[in-house]
Amino acid sequence: MTQLRAAIVLSILFTLLTGLVYPLAITGLGQVLLPHQANGSLIKRGETIIGSALVGQHFASDRYFQGRPSVTSAVDPADATKTIDAPYNAANSTGSNLGPSSKALAETMEARAKALGVGPQPADMVTASASGLDPHITPSGAGVQIARIAKARGKPEAEIRALVERHTEGRDLGVLGQLRINVLVLNLALDAATP
Template sequence: MLKEIRPALALVVLLTLITGLVYPLAMTGLAQVLFPRQAQGSLIERDGKVIGSELIGQAFTSDRYFHGRPSATLGPDPNDPSKTVPTPYNAVNSGASNLGPTNKALVERVQGDLKHLKAENGSAAVPIDLVTTSSSGLDPHISPEAALYQVPRVARARGVPEEQVRQMVDELIEGRQLGLIGEPRVNVLALNLALDRTSTQP
């Protein structure tokens, strides 16, 4: 019996070392050499300080900034660790809300968001990605339509011409990958950083 068990155990140990140690270390090393910036998280710095990542959205609430998609990620309730509370763009707990289209909480949240968005730009149709969450809850991008929808609010809050803000959006639109994959998009953090570089009004 030992004769049959020994090769099985040796194979388990060997495969564990290969797939659990050698392969991950090799891939990590290759990533660090070939794509060092991406391997470190595609971090964005300003004045020598890391302020975010190109890959993870942030919650911007001021009228002076473009807002990203709603985020359904959760985190521990500081008052009761056995419960969770909404913590937008929580990279530790990536995921969607799993609420169905007839769920009362989801319907009320979307209706509230629509009412707020219509108040800031009632003349235009609200782009769907401004009221729906992504499957990860961390999406750092919005559609060009969602960015352009917010131009009047941002321009008004910053006291700059709408055309100037609209031109900035146009310049930061990212096309489809390889011209085929995905949809055109705008990175919200990159857009807000560009705004701050060109507008100093408090």
């Protein structure tokens, strides 16, 4: 019985300490010291929140660089028992989870590659990201889109290419990760440079 009492008492005390005091203390510190990060690293234009610097968003227009394929979904507004495709749904993260020998995966990738050009295309532009919210593409993923953007915006390709190069982020701390471009940040710069 004394063992059971110890189990119950310590469970309750530790729930308060690690389940309430700890996360609330971190929340308090975050909100006071690091409010930008604590609230999702939001990007605003004027008063409007246009997104988070960390989370990708869907671009369909030819005038914008597109991010990686995303297979997130949402509840169908017409029928709550069904789901519909909703790329970059930041309230329901998911990847495709398709296996390497999946016929569906091979066909989808082939279609994505054909939409971009002839022959093999950059891996990041034909595969779905893990989260469906990947904010980045690789420099070659941006490279295959430059001609399309230049045409849609009536600008020389060299100008767009220079913009991409300026917005290519190096490896973190010079070593970690790989070269990458934040698509939302690049598109904001694109709007600013070529209205």
